[in-house]
Amino acid sequence: MSAYERHAGAPGQVKEVTSLANPLVKDIKALALKKFRDQQNAFMAEGLKLVIDALDLGWSIRTLVFAKAGRGNTAVEKIAARTVAAGGTVLEVSEKVLVAITRRDNPQMVVGVFSQKFLPLKDIRARDGDVWVALDRVRDPGNLGTVIRTVDAVGARGVILVGETTDPFSVETVRATMGSIFAVPVAKASPEAFLAWRTSFPGLVAGTHLKGAVDYRSVDFSKGPVLLMMGNEQQGLPDELAASCDKLLRIPQAGRADSLNLAVATGVMLFEIRRGALKLGPEDARS
Ligand SMILES: C[S@@+](CC[C@H](N)C(=O)[O-])C[C@H]1O[C@@H](n2cnc3c(N)ncnc32)[C@H](O)[C@@H]1O
Helix, strand or coil, rough: CCCCCCHHHHHHHHEECCCCCCCHHHHHCCCCCHHHHHHHCCCEECHHHHHHHHHHHCCEEEEEEEEHHCCCCCHHHHHCCCCHCCEEEEECCCCCHHHHHHCCCCCCEEEEECCCCCCHHCCCCCCCCCCCEEEEEEHHHHHHHHHHHHHHHHHEEEEEEECEEEEEEEEHHHHHHCHHHCCEEEEEEEEHHHHHCCCCCCCCCEECCCCEEEEEEHHHHHHEEEEEECEECCEEEEEHHHHHEEEEEEEECCCCCCCCCHHHHHHHHHHCCCHHHHHCCHHHHHC
């Protein structure tokens, strides 16, 4: 019995796959499409560190896929064992299969398939110091992933997706989060459900708007929780969402650009809102 088999349990629990026609491989490849992600209620994340972080944070892994080259790698063997212990399947695959699954020429050695998880809106109970970000109809997966990553970086609490949005569990969004998809709770709501929930939000609801009259640097964000509302990339916040904000803030600009990119504007706002909470320290030396 190899070291790998000792970690992973019974040898039969590790399937070696070299054929693209294998049904398990077909199911994983299908996760590139939203229709199949929704059908399977699953999504894919690439990279050993991401998969370890996801397991540490309690995400439920369905399938672990690793390249043959990962055999003998202690870290890979450990997550294979954790996958088996969690009732998941472990696939050892050829380079060709991994390239097909990830659609990348130089794929990561490890891919995990996880169950999707949304936080129910009704479970969000904001307390003092909490910052939540509501994104109105965000379209671009890169923007959504970058916002989720930034929310994580500043220690905000989570993201609420309002209306029809890009999928937080698409491969592109998950890649752009750089692993923060596993650390940041994501809720989704129709505009009506969001507006109903917003009425009981116990702190400042700050919208950002190109017509906002208030300089974002003039606001005291230190009291109570904050809900930051960001508008759609093309249209900005619609009237009914803008009207539900306590303040509409603007980031002053110079030059000819009409507006900032959504993720950049969210980053500027989040670092201002969290300014008092962020200090350089030993834990800040994380790379
Ligand atoms: C690309 S902008 C939207 C531009 C859109 N054409 C509009 O009229 O609002 C996306 C979002 O980023 C935020 N944003 C971008 N630049 C901003 C600025 N200078 N001040 C305040 N918010 C800004 C707003 O929430 C905006 O809805």
